[in-house]
Amino acid sequence: MAEVKMDKYQEVVKQVAIEEDDDFEEFETQEWNEAEEDLADAERWENDWDDDDVTDDFAKQLRTELEKVSKEIAK
Amino acid sequence: MVETDVPSYLKKLKRSFARKNGREVAQALDLGIKEGSNSKLPMSLIGESLKRASPAQLGNQCSKFLGSAEPSPKAAEVVAACLLCAREYHCGNLAEAYDQLVAGVQPFLDLFRQEEETWVVEPLHVMVSNLRHCAELADSAIKAAGDERVKPDKLENAGNHLMSCFSAANRPQGDPDKRLATLRIVNSLFRIYFKLNTLRNCKYLIRVVDAKKFVAFPHFQAGDRVTYKFFVGRLAVFDENFDEANDHLSYAFDHCHPSHYTQRRLILKYLVPVKIFAKQSLPSDALLQKYDLAGWYSAIKEAVKTGSVGKFEEALREKMALFVQAGIFLLMEKLRVAVYRRLLKRVKLIHAEMRPEKAVQVPLRYFVGALQWQGYVTDLDEVECIVANLIYNGHVKGYISHKSGVVVLSKKEPFPAMKIY
Numbered sequence: 001m002a003e004v005k006m007d008k009y010q011e012v013v014k015q016v017a018i019e020e021d022d023d024f025e026e027f028e029t030q031e032w033n034e035a036e037e038d039l040a041d042a043e044r045w046e047n048d049w050d051d052d053d054v055t056d057d058f059a060k061q062l063r064t065e066l067e068k069v070s071k072e073i074a075k
Numbered sequence: 076m077v078e079t080d081v082p083s084y085l086k087k088l089k090r091s092f093a094r095k096n097g098r099e100v101a102q103a104l105d106l107g108i109k110e111g112s113n114s115k116l117p118m119s120l121i122g123e124s125l126k127r128a129s130p131a132q133l134g135n136q137c138s139k140f141l142g143s144a145e146p147s148p149k150a151a152e153v154v155a156a157c158l159l160c161a162r163e164y165h166c167g168n169l170a171e172a173y174d175q176l177v178a179g180v181q182p183f184l185d186l187f188r189q190e191e192e193t194w195v196v197e198p199l200h201v202m203v204s205n206l207r208h209c210a211e212l213a214d215s216a217i218k219a220a221g222d223e224r225v226k227p228d229k230l231e232n233a234g235n236h237l238m239s240c241f242s243a244a245n246r247p248q249g250d251p252d253k254r255l256a257t258l259r260i261v262n263s264l265f266r267i268y269f270k271l272n273t274l275r276n277c278k279y280l281i282r283v284v285d286a287k288k289f290v291a292f293p294h295f296q297a298g299d300r301v302t303y304k305f306f307v308g309r310l311a312v313f314d315e316n317f318d319e320a321n322d323h324l325s326y327a328f329d330h331c332h333p334s335h336y337t338q339r340r341l342i343l344k345y346l347v348p349v350k351i352f353a354k355q356s357l358p359s360d361a362l363l364q365k366y367d368l369a370g371w372y373s374a375i376k377e378a379v380k381t382g383s384v385g386k387f388e389e390a391l392r393e394k395m396a397l398f399v400q401a402g403i404f405l406l407m408e409k410l411r412v413a414v415y416r417r418l419l420k421r422v423k424l425i426h427a428e429m430r431p432e433k434a435v436q437v438p439l440r441y442f443v444g445a446l447q448w449q450g451y452v453t454d455l456d457e458v459e460c461i462v463a464n465l466i467y468n469g470h471v472k473g474y475i476s477h478k479s480g481v482v483v484l485s486k487k488e489p490f491p492a493m494k495i496y
Contacts, residue, residue: 023266024305025337026109030259030298032332045356049380050417050493054424058381062445063425069444070429 097194152182191249382418385449
């Protein structure tokens with residue numbers, strides 16, 4: 001299933017990753033009002049994306065492709 | 076008054092010690108070598124004077140001004156170590172600077188233990204910060220010098236000293252609030268272990284923090300808690316404990332004040348893939364925009380959402396360097412199976428509309444066609460194998476009829492809620 005060439009990377013990935021990681025900046029102040037929020041959680045995450053809707057552009061093109069396959073099979 | 080000479084600096088510091096003013100003592104001992112530090116720190120201001128003084132002179136001056144000082148004669152030893160360190164630092168001898176600083180650790184911990192009150196906590200934080208930053212600089216200098224006989228082992232050494240600091244703070248005499256110093260030391264140790272790639276050392280500290288007899292977590296300052304949760308969350312990502320990682324990183328993100336944008340962004344960088352694995356939640360476009368992570372995750376999100384295998388492979392190829400650097404490439408790579416599942420699900424849905432009477436029997440050739448359209452060169456045998464894997468791993472419910480070349484899907488929940496790992 002893999003298209004990306006993994007053989008070289010797989011071994012080195014974990015080491016490289018930790019070494020070159022960006023630092024978590026130290027806080028200048030340690031105390032703050034934790035009640036302040038910027039985005040409500042519901043606005044942050046989409047949970048209902050795995051739906052049965054097939055009307056978006058990708059699905060429309062997929063339908064066209066599948067119709068071609070269908071005709072092929074019918075031949 | 077600005078003190079630029081050593082005697083004035085020591086006189087002022089003597090008063091700060093006598094008044095047990097932790098903030099002033101901490102400021103005076105701060106070497107100011109961490110990035111973005113205030114160059115107006117007392118120790119920076121006397122830099123030139125330090126360079127001119129001999130080590131013996133500095134030692135004598137410390138004894139003279141602080142030797143009999145309240146609260147403890149240990150203060151003279153601590154300050155002497157810091158000044159000698161700063162002297163080497165200003166002269167550009169970074170490895171020597173670190174070695175000088177180390178001499179101050181034990182006297183400081185003696186002082187920390189003797190003192191009943193919490194004023195010693197801030198100076199302890201400065202000692203810890205000095206040690207770590209000085210050790211990092213020393214190691215860089217040693218590496219840059221390129222002498223193979225000299226090992227860059229100062230940071231590892233600093234880790235050992237920080238463990239002593241942690242133990243001292245964790246078993247304090249006097250005010251139990253002195254223990255509130257512990258979590259920030261743990262965080263400094265995490266930073267060291269992440270840098271040295273000795274992550275197994277983190278486990279012991281996590282066990283101590285998790286123990287019932289340890290300080291109740293909410294008592295620590297917000298910044299310390301957020302930092303701790305960030306690192307523990309990242310460790311859980313490495314261990315592929317996504318539920319745990321989700322808990323820790325969500326805590327860090329939710330408790331990190333919105334004004335700390337860079338930290339929130341970094342937390343989110345790891346939280347996004349974790350959320351997909353743990354909760355099957357995709358980030359909203361607003362979230363990705365707000366934290367400038369669209370370049371990282373938009374294409375991947377789109378691919379997972381639509382089932383676009385082509386887009387997924389393209390995004391993975393394009394973002395490989397980014398993902399490898401962040402240590403999440405293997406994680407992102409695992410999403411491939413989710414994209415295949417989603418594509419098969421959509422093939423099934425469209426096929427069901429085209430041929431309602433055969434809704435659950437999807438010819439494998441449809442999936443071959445869909446994948447080929449997505450730029451994936453494949454054939455019936457390989458596709459049968461892909462679908463068999465999806466079934467075997469529980470992402471799809473059904474069976475393959477090899478003879479008729481169809482996948483027969485379960486009527487009930489043919490595509491169970493995605494569990495990728």
